[in-house]
Amino acid sequence: MTRSISRRSFLASSAGALVISMFLPTLARAQAIRRMRPEEMRDVPATPNAFLRIGADDRVTVISKHIEFGQGTFTGLATLAAEELDADWAQMRVEMSPADVTLYANLNMGQQGTGGSSSMANSFYQMRKAGAAARAMLVTAAAQAWDVPEDEITVNQGVIAHASSKRKSGFGAFAQAASRLPAPIDPPLKDPEVFRLIGTDLTRVDTVAKSSGQTVYSIDLDRPDMVQSAILHPPAFGATVARLDPSDALAISDVLEVHQLTRGIAVYAKTRYAAQQGVAALKVDWDTSKAEMRDSAEMFQTYAQAARTPGTQAERRGDGSAALETAAKQITAEYHFPFLPHAPMEPMGAVAEVGPEFAEIWMGSQLVTRDQSQLETVLGLPPEKIRLHPMVAGGSFGRLGTPDAEFAEEVALVARNWGKGPVKHLWSRENDLRGGRYRPMSVHRLRGGIDAQGNITAWDQVIAIQSFLQGTAFGGAVRDGIDGSAVEGARGMPYNIPNLNIGLHLMENGVLSNFWRSVGSSHTCYSIETFLDDLFALGGQDPIAGRLALIGDENARLRNVLLRVADMVNWSGAKTKPNRALGVAVVKCFRSYVAEIAEVSVGGDGLPKVHKIWCAVDCGVAINPDQIRAQLEGGIGFALGAALYGEITIGKDGRPQQGNFDSFRSLRMSEMPEVEVSIVKSAADPTGVGEPGVPPAAPAVANAWRALTQTNLRVLPFSKGVLA
Amino acid sequence: MAINFHLNGAAVSFDGDPETPLLWVIRDHFGLTGTKYGCGVAQCGACTVHVDGKNRRACVAPVASVADRSVATIEGLEGRIAAAVQQAWASINVPQCGYCQSGQVMSAIGLLSMTPNPTDAEIDGAMAGNICRCSTYLRIRKAIHQAANTAAKGTP
Numbered sequence: 065m066t067r068s069i070s071r072r073s074f075l076a077s078s079a080g081a082l083v084i085s086m087f088l089p090t091l092a093r094a095q096a097i098r099r100m101r102p103e104e105m106r107d108v109p110a111t112p113n114a115f116l117r118i119g120a121d122d123r124v125t126v127i128s129k130h131i132e133f134g135q136g137t138f139t140g141l142a143t144l145a146a147e148e149l150d151a152d153w154a155q156m157r158v159e160m161s162p163a164d165v166t167l168y169a170n171l172n173m174g175q176q177g178t179g180g181s182s183s184m185a186n187s188f189y190q191m192r193k194a195g196a197a198a199r200a201m202l203v204t205a206a207a208q209a210w211d212v213p214e215d216e217i218t219v220n221q222g223v224i225a226h227a228s229s230k231r232k233s234g235f236g237a238f239a240q241a242a243s244r245l246p247a248p249i250d251p252p253l254k255d256p257e258v259f260r261l262i263g264t265d266l267t268r269v270d271t272v273a274k275s276s277g278q279t280v281y282s283i284d285l286d287r288p289d290m291v292q293s294a295i296l297h298p299p300a301f302g303a304t305v306a307r308l309d310p311s312d313a314l315a316i317s318d319v320l321e322v323h324q325l326t327r328g329i330a331v332y333a334k335t336r337y338a339a340q341q342g343v344a345a346l347k348v349d350w351d352t353s354k355a356e357m358r359d360s361a362e363m364f365q366t367y368a369q370a371a372r373t374p375g376t377q378a379e380r381r382g383d384g385s386a387a388l389e390t391a392a393k394q395i396t397a398e399y400h401f402p403f404l405p406h407a408p409m410e411p412m413g414a415v416a417e418v419g420p421e422f423a424e425i426w427m428g429s430q431l432v433t434r435d436q437s438q439l440e441t442v443l444g445l446p447p448e449k450i451r452l453h454p455m456v457a458g459g460s461f462g463r464l465g466t467p468d469a470e471f472a473e474e475v476a477l478v479a480r481n482w483g484k485g486p487v488k489h490l491w492s493r494e495n496d497l498r499g500g501r502y503r504p505m506s507v508h509r510l511r512g513g514i515d516a517q518g519n520i521t522a523w524d525q526v527i528a529i530q531s532f533l534q535g536t537a538f539g540g541a542v543r544d545g546i547d548g549s550a551v552e553g554a555r556g557m558p559y560n561i562p563n564l565n566i567g568l569h570l571m572e573n574g575v576l577s578n579f580w581r582s583v584g585s586s587h588t589c590y591s592i593e594t595f596l597d598d599l600f601a602l603g604g605q606d607p608i609a610g611r612l613a614l615i616g617d618e619n620a621r622l623r624n625v626l627l628r629v630a631d632m633v634n635w636s637g638a639k640t641k642p643n644r645a646l647g648v649a650v651v652k653c654f655r656s657y658v659a660e661i662a663e664v665s666v667g668g669d670g671l672p673k674v675h676k677i678w679c680a681v682d683c684g685v686a687i688n689p690d691q692i693r694a695q696l697e698g699g700i701g702f703a704l705g706a707a708l709y710g711e712i713t714i715g716k717d718g719r720p721q722q723g724n725f726d727s728f729r730s731l732r733m734s735e736m737p738e739v740e741v742s743i744v745k746s747a748a749d750p751t752g753v754g755e756p757g758v759p760p761a762a763p764a765v766a767n768a769w770r771a772l773t774q775t776n777l778r779v780l781p782f783s784k785g786v787l788a
Numbered sequence: 789m790a791i792n793f794h795l796n797g798a799a800v801s802f803d804g805d806p807e808t809p810l811l812w813v814i815r816d817h818f819g820l821t822g823t824k825y826g827c828g829v830a831q832c833g834a835c836t837v838h839v840d841g842k843n844r845r846a847c848v849a850p851v852a853s854v855a856d857r858s859v860a861t862i863e864g865l866e867g868r869i870a871a872a873v874q875q876a877w878a879s880i881n882v883p884q885c886g887y888c889q890s891g892q893v894m895s896a897i898g899l900l901s902m903t904p905n906p907t908d909a910e911i912d913g914a915m916a917g918n919i920c921r922c923s924t925y926l927r928i929r930k931a932i933h934q935a936a937n938t939a940a941k942g943t944p
Contacts, residue, residue, distance in 0.1 A: 134885030134922045267881060274886030275877035275893060276823020277862035286820035292816075316806075336816055337808045340828075409826050409834060409887040409921050458824070459921050460885025493827045690881055694927070698884055701923020725831035725919060734912035736925035 100173035110193035129168035148195030152222035181752020265690035300718025356574025374565035387563030391513025404713035410458025416479035428457030430465030438469030467536035470673035503580030518603025553588030589759030638771035647767030654752030663769035699757025705731030707762035796864025833918030884922035
């Protein structure tokens with residue numbers, strides 16, 4: 065009854081025929097491995113053989129270059145290919161590509177990876193071209209077999225037909241013949257007016273499997289003679305082992321070995337239970353002399369102190385902060401944002417086998433090329449000796465994409481140290497929540513001024529935050545003391561405020577941080593959107609009208625979603641019902657535009673009770689409206705859970721104080737508000753939806769809370785900010 | 789001493805440590821991987837199975853506690869309610885990452901078996917122990933209502 069996986073070459077193992085031969089235009093390889101601007105992506109040559117397989121049984125299998133961790137990418141990619149192929153939706157399947165940057169680079173990243181809400185955006189032309197090329201080849205093959213002109217052949221819902229001779233066929237019958245034809249490099253694409261699948265609410269390709277326990281995640285893999293490993297990480301970041309006594313662990317029956325690794329102490333066992341017991345039985349003295357031992361309170365104090373000084377200038381307009389001195393009125397606000405864990409439902413896990421001459425690893429990965437190179441470095445093996453299989457993952461929210469590839473490194477070390485066959489290496493929830501890689505904590509200090517008419521004339525924002533890119537393979541993103549991910553959303557904010565200054569302090573912190581769903585906008589959108597409401601209140605301006613007045617024509621799409629969300633609630637001010645209030649916030653991120661309005665009351669626990677969120681989004685062409693709604697619903701719930709309760713605090717012993725879902729509180733069903741989404745009809749190229757729903761949710765709630773209670777929420781989470 | 793129980797209708801026997809959580813016995817010994825590990829402390833519900841027809845968190849249930857009992861996992865679902873629930877899950881596109889969904893489906897079936905036509909509040913209460921980090925909660929609630937309707941009408 066165990067699920068076994070075999071070493072398979074997806075191109076060679078197909079039971080049916082390949083669409084085309086192994087011919088690959090060299091142009092495609094050269095172009096794919098660099099970062100492209102969106103407007104360049106439409107010129108990517110068609111490479112159907114990399115992305116499509118058509119079996120003799122008519123099944124069309126899309127090879128996904130992106131991992132699926134909930135965001136619907138498998139379904140979206142299949143939709144794009146099926147549209148141009150004129151396939152029937154029921155014949156579409158999706159499987160994950162292997163690690164191969166030459167074929168599967170994310171055009172937005174210049175390497176293989178899934179992130180930045182870019183999967184649909186960077187694949188929109190590439191996958192359609194793959195489908196169009198395959199369709200053209202099938203038509204040619206059918207025309208040759210039937211001896212009829214190609215232009216008399218039609219393809220519709222998976223059926224190739226020639227009307228006058230009354231001939232019909234599925235794709236499978238011509239797959240072999242088509243595979244011997246050259247692939248067109250630049251096949252014509254459909255006019256969006258005739259899209260049949262794009263723009264419809266297709267059922268996800270993975271829904272049935274995921275509703276019946278059949279989807280295989282890393283944790284579900286099995287290999288012959290596989291052992292189980294668990295790991296004990298240092299209790300504080302940077303602590304090391306002073307003395308290890310593994311005797312109690314080794315005395316447990318079914319525990320096989322204990323190895324001290326640079327990243328922790330690995331226990332190998334015959335069963336998961338024994339591995340867990342083994343970890344619990346380890347006796348370790350830790351050396352914390354080089355560890356990060358400040359607690360959260362001390363860190364916040366240090367950050368707040370820094371934020372009172374200008375920092376490195378990330379942006380300046382007009383007279384910058386000097387304009388504050390001539391303002392009629394001004395206010396100052398200090399915001400505290402905590403460390404936030406991703407806590408994907410599937411804790412980090414992998415199956416790996418490492419021998420002297422080869423390595424094979426199955427794991428979820430948002431940065432496949434980065435993980436691959438770390439495996440090469442750690443194992444000292446050339447790329448062709450390492451097979452990395454990116455897996456479908458049970459959530460991620462950024463967790464599976466670490467610039468230093470720390471989990472790939474750990475897995476490689478664990479498997480190499482065992483060295484006797486495959487290992488399933490799994491983290492406990494405690495490993496996950498205490499393992500760092502959090503959304504970095506930060507302090508924002510904002511000062512703003514208005515003139516006598518209530519217009520905002522000056523904005524000064526200083527952010528104190530650590531960089532998780534500096535010193536990594538992605539360190540190039542940090543230039544002249546500015547980490548772009550730390551100020552994204554603030555630098556270049558879409559409001560035409562004449563005098564503006566954005567300053568940044570990159571703080572030292574031993575607690576490791578990382579990308580977290582919506583990255584910089586997860587905190588900058590909050591401080592900007594709530595501080596705006598403070599200034600509007602100071603100047604007697606309406607939150608919607610005030611924003612509209614500040615958003616210029618260059619951000620017409622942002623104005624449009626704001627107007628639309630205001631229409632959705634028939635906006636006539638924040639307070640329209642007794643004991644309830646509305647709050648608004650907007651964001652432009654990952655090239656999409658989102659506006660949200662929250663309806664809030666004071667809950668029985670004293671915290672904001674969020675009744676409903678209305679959301680308007682412009683993400684270009686809506687490939688699957690139902691999945692766009694799903695991502696916005698999910699993004700809003702994710703954001704609300706974080707805003708209400710989410711934090712990792714560091715204790716005086718340097719240890720993260722939340723270790724499981726009993727102390728780290730996640731949003732539960734009763735706390736999920738109603739969500740209504742309106743999608744702007746657009747012909748623009750598609751942009752992201754996985755992340756853009758997140759940033760406006762919390763500030764919309766805080767703005768409603770302010771209107772309701774006349775109090776500000778400037779310390780996150782709300783459970784701390786309200787009840788402290 | 790071996791622990792004997794029924795797993796998805798079949799008589800099975802486990803002769804390892806009787807304190808082993810049922811979760812790992814189901815997954816690693818019997819190879820039924822639809823039931824997931826999420827927390828290990830009965831806080832997230834990803835490991836929900838049915839023991840004698842009632843919801844149980846397999847991560848904290850020692851295998852010894854199911855001796856001579858009947859355990860059903862997501863792989864062994866049968867009957868009108870289960871079919872209605874899984875059909876509703878698919879038609880409403882409930883899952884995102886899907887990892888918690890086996891547990892959600894099991895909890896939903898457990899709820900509908902006791903309360904055939906639950907209110908929103910009853911659903912929220914019964915499903916409070918199942919975390920979904922993708923926040924598919926709205927769709928889960930909608931799917932449970934739909935399944936209740938379908939199951940009430942007879943064979944889906």
